[in-house]
Amino acid sequence: MEWEWYTDHHVKSVFIHCLLMANIEKKEWRGVSIGRGSFITSIGKLAIDTGLTVKAVRIALDKLKKTSEIATEGAN
Numbered sequence: 831m832e833w834e835w836y837t838d839h840h841v842k843s844v845f846i847h848c849l850l851m852a853n854i855e856k857k858e859w860r861g862v863s864i865g866r867g868s869f870i871t872s873i874g875k876l877a878i879d880t881g882l883t884v885k886a887v888r889i890a891l892d893k894l895k896k897t898s899e900i901a902t903e904g905a906n
Contacts, residue, residue, distance in 0.1 A: 835893065843880050844890040848900060862905075870905070 835841040851869045864870060873891070877884045894900045 840882055840886045841890040841893050845894055847880050
């Protein structure tokens with residue numbers, strides 16, 4: 831409860847969702863290797879899944895990346 835983003839409900843929601851979506855073991859998806867602790871999604875899908883707006887998800891992800899809670903990698 832002392833986590834710096836605990837009281838920011840959007841950030842907390844996105845972070846918990848990411849934790850729940852992360853692979854527990856390495857997987858293959860469409861010829862792409864997805865490592866443990868990773869998953870493939872989009873900002874739009876995160877918005878739908880969390881019930882937040884696309885803008886709120888972008889802001890939450892930026893905050894989590896800034897404090898090194900998560901890392902993202904772009905893909906085609």
